[in-house]
Structures are given as structure tokens and as C-alpha cells.
Amino acid sequence: MPNSVASFIICAILGFGIGFAGFEIAGKDDVASTDAPTETAVNTESNEDNTPAEDSSNEEAKQPTTESVTSANSEILNTKGCLSCHSVSSLNLEGGATGPDLSKAFTEVEGKHGKPLNEFLKEPTSAVMSTVIGGNPLTDEEIQQVVDALQEASK
Structure with missing residues (x-):
């Protein structure tokens, strides 16, 4: 009986270790492919003297879209490897x-x-x-970014 308990504990530790290592390797591959931050270009209309046009469509162009805000907030979930194990369906993030x-x-x-x-x-x-x-602690700034992204997800 004690041998089977010891065997179970050793196998469990090895299993978690191998699983964790696999996710670490997979997570680093995901991070490497997304090193460049995503930016959303804002297209503004202008008149002949290159000053922005003052119409309602320009005012809308100045406001960040929900998609760009979501993208900026959710980037931390990808860069820190959260999406290796988790998804966030309310933000359309498959993981x-x-x-x-x-x-x-x-x-x-x-x-x-x-x-x-x-x-x-x-x-x-x-x-x-x-x-x-x-194995990969978060800084206070990263924690706040994750909290902000998940607060947005909960809305």
C-alpha cells in the first residue's frame, strides 16, 4: 500500500511537471508570434490645406472603436500566455x-x-x-492590465 501511494505521488508530480513544461513551450511559441503590438489606424478626412475636416464623421473617427479597445486590453492575455489554457468568449478570444x-x-x-x-x-x-x-509572476502593471481586460469581458 505505501508503495502504491508513493508511486501515485511520483507519477502525479511528473505528470504535472511534463504538462506544465508543454504549456510553457506552447505559450512561448504563441508569444513569439505576437511580439508586435496590434495597432488600429484611424482614418481621418482632411480638406485641401491638410487640416482635419470638422464634420461629424471626423468626430467619430477620433473616438477609439470598441474593437480597438478590446484588442488593446486583451493583448496582455495573449502575451502572458493566459490563452494557452483559457478562452474569453465574451471578447471572442479562443484559447x-x-x-x-x-x-x-x-x-x-x-x-x-x-x-x-x-x-x-x-x-x-x-x-x-x-x-x-x-513560474512566471506578473508585475503590478500586468496584473492591472489583466484585471482591466477581464473587467471589460464581464460587461
């Missing part, structure tokens, strides 16, 4: 199926893990996320 969809994480993490999302990202209470974030 891995290993972890849960993060569309409602902003509102549900505190009830599920006993601390607000920003605190959870600093010190996760789940074993899997502790391992993932422990």
Missing part, C-alpha cells in the same frame, strides 16, 4: 480548453477563491494557478 472560460472571472473569482481578482493574481489559491504564476 485552450484546459482552464475555464474567463469571461466572468472578474465577478466570480472572489466568491470562488476568497479574494479579489487582483489579489488572486498576486497569490493564487488554486494549486494549478500557483504553479503557473509562480
Whole structure:
């Protein structure tokens, strides 16, 4: 009996280690393909002296579109490898199926893990996320970007 418990523990540790290494390698491939930040060009009309036209269509052009805001906020989820395991269907971000969809994480993490999302990202209470974030900790700025993206996703 003790040998089978020890064997189970060793196999579990090896399995998690190999799985984590696989996701790390897959995550680095995703990050490498998206090193350049995505920018959305704003097309403004102008008159002959190259000053912007003062009509209502120009005012609309000055406002960032929801798509560009979503893209800017969600970029952190891709660059930090969140989408290796998670998807965010409310932002139309397809990712891995290993972890849960993060569309409602902003509102549900505190009830599920006993601390607000920003605190959870600093010190996760789940074993899997502790391992993932422990191997690749987030800066305070990155945590805020993730929180902002997931807050947007929850709307």
C-alpha cells in the first residue's frame, strides 16, 4: 500500500511537471508570434490645406472603436500566455480548453477563491494557478492590465 501511494505521488508530480513544461513551450511559441503590438489606424478626412475636416464623421473617427479597445486590453492575455489554457468568449478570444472560460472571472473569482481578482493574481489559491504564476509572476502593471481586460469581458 505505501508503495502504491508513493508511486501515485511520483507519477502525479511528473505528470504535472511534463504538462506544465508543454504549456510553457506552447505559450512561448504563441508569444513569439505576437511580439508586435496590434495597432488600429484611424482614418481621418482632411480638406485641401491638410487640416482635419470638422464634420461629424471626423468626430467619430477620433473616438477609439470598441474593437480597438478590446484588442488593446486583451493583448496582455495573449502575451502572458493566459490563452494557452483559457478562452474569453465574451471578447471572442479562443484559447485552450484546459482552464475555464474567463469571461466572468472578474465577478466570480472572489466568491470562488476568497479574494479579489487582483489579489488572486498576486497569490493564487488554486494549486494549478500557483504553479503557473509562480513560474512566471506578473508585475503590478500586468496584473492591472489583466484585471482591466477581464473587467471589460464581464460587461
